[in-house]
Amino acid sequence: MHAGHVISGAGHIGLIGWLLFGGAFQAEPLPFQATDISVISTEDYEALVAAQQAPQSGTEVAQPEAPAAEDSAATPPPAETEVTPPPPPQSTEAPEPETVPEVPQPTPPVAVVEDSPPEQPSPPADVAVLVPQVSNRPVPRPSERVAPEPVAPPPPEAQLAPVEQEAVAPAETGETVQEPQEAAAPEEAATEIVTEAEQPSSAPNASPRPPARPTPPVRTAVAEPAPTPDPAPEPAPETPPASSSSTQDAVDAALAEALGGATSDPEPAAPTGPPLSAGEKDALRVAVSSCWNVGSLSSDALRTTVVVSVSMTPDARPVTSSIRMTGSSGGSDGAAAQAFEAARRAIIRCGASGYNLPSEKYGQWQEIEMTFNPERMRIK
């Protein structure tokens, strides 16, 4: 970012300098056209004006004077003279008459008249398709391969091989040395071919009313899962009930993971989507500031700047367990701890109902790093 500023500054300075001293603003005479004018006297002008005056309406129209029989001033137009056409060229030898090609006479079509009118193509009749109320969940299409015995679909990570074999990983402490190999399974096969025509139609009988528009998508960059013919989902193994906070965190994590953002990733992916605007950042800043109460902080804590990171749920609520201090400066450890507590209270309090953040930019604010600098709050 610093290099960008330097390059930007250099570019602007160079541009301004060029504009000022490079001759961009040097004035050059514009092309012009000179027009000769003549000075006339007042009498001439009045005469001209009088001649160009609009005709006044009158009842009598003066008859034009008859032209003089002989007007020496008027030169009669020259009389028209007939133009003699050029003589036709005379050929020295008469050309032989060319043979006229035979032109096939077109045969006029013979109209066939029938008494019965031609049949008009009738438009296809509208057919109402009955669709089920609810679209059936697509079932996995059976394999078209034919085998004496059906073969289950191979595991997703297994390679296709004629013989099934299990994956073997190099043992860390095993005594027997076995070469690592990847899992393999025979290709999925069925005993008979089942065509689509034989399949029960899963087309809906009726178009269900579209549901209400869901909440805005959380991550636009993540593609929707394709409706691949996955096998029926197995019931998730039951886990022992945990505390409410851990359950909430697990739900949040699962939700975030389902929506494409794994909150538990050790290295979160780079932010995706459009960046937050300055106004959106300011709104978040103002929201947190309104809950950042430094009134109960010690003088030492008021000299301590803390950097706090927090993970956010897609509904813009802070994950309480994720709030942690990533850095501090200006005070003792105890002061930093107090300043962090005040910052954490601010994040939790004002984020209890969710911050006003654009959900379509969740990738940008999934992880937030807030710097709480109380410098301006010391003497107030």
Added chain:
Amino acid sequence: MIWRILVCMMAVLAWTAPIAQAQDGPLRIEITEGVIEPLPFAVPAFVPETGDSAQMGQQLAQLVAADLIGTGLFREVPASAFISGVNDFNAPIQYADWKAVNAQALITGAVAVSGDQMTVKFRVYDVFSGAELGSGLQFAGTTSGWRRMGHKVADAVYSRITGESGYFDSRVVFVSETGGKADRQKRLAVMDYDGANVQYLTGSESIVLAPRFSKSGDRVLYTSYETGFPRIFVLDVGSVQRRVLESQDGTMSFAPRFHPNGQTVVYSLSQGANTDIYTMDINSGQASRLTSAPSIETAPSYSPDGSQIVFESDRSGTQQLYVMSANGGEPTRISFGEGRYGTPVWSPRGDLVAFTKQSSGRFHIGVMRLDGSEERLLTASFLDEGPTWAPNGRVIMFTRETQGESGRSTLYSVDITGRNLRPVRTPEGASDPSWGPLQN
């Protein structure tokens, strides 16, 4: 050529601009503006663990609440707003109920009374974090000392929330005043920081001035006119035994303060028209002179480490504040504002000096840094004087005297930020407070 350079620059700018705007890592924002408002807390009545301790539990909760509210940093959520109470000290906390009433801190306690003995235990919770602040503590003592135990609970709560030590379990020695200005009687008294438990240390036969606690709080230095001239006495608070310090005849000694080591006293001694600063070893009575200017130097106060002394002097023509080594030497002036500065007191933290300032016909209590910077006037009235620091260096107590013949001296306290100015309730008029340390 110019066009070529320009095009290149534009291309570079177009390439670097998105890089500069791109966000790398988490979203980063900086919060520089917050709010300063009392932190709401809830303190239900302490759970009685014995049959006759219910009233004590109620009183303890009220005392803790009063201590915290008195700081101006906290605000109590009234009990009428509670959704759920605390009937079992060890029961899990219903954080949602306390969040609903916006209690950010919750203090629970229990008390058990057995004869004249009692035990008090408590816990502090950060409601919005859903966690306990620190660990539970328990105090044991006599029922007559229940206020001290309540103050200790409040000190612990204050410390855990603010990060600095409290000052509730401390005492203040002061001059109790009765009568009008013409025939005012003064005597030394000591009280809890909140004005309770007043005990008188001297009679009212003679005028007493400027009592000063030692660092340990076991002794008090003060000036008395018992002999006709102002003399410095040292009084043992426990036994109320006192003795006069050595002094030369024909001199006046006053404005004493203890060195942090408790063995040396710094004071002013007037001889003729000159007043200078001296130190004296309490045990041997050996004195040494620190200043020798022809001006008036008085009101000395040690730095917390005892290496420096701040005092007032009019050597520049007006009354200003100076700092010098504890062994004397050339002082450095630290006050340069308009008006007159006096009665400087070094903060227990060592970073500020409190003082009395007279300017434009009004008196102020103020603070400044040791280099004279960041001077802040905290009060303004007809007469404010004699500041003294709370043990944690966060609060200043001082004397405010009203105008007129019926004017009365009262003690006030104020936060060093200038907020939370409030009177200290004393049974009689009071002046010259000296705040002692936290009691053990």
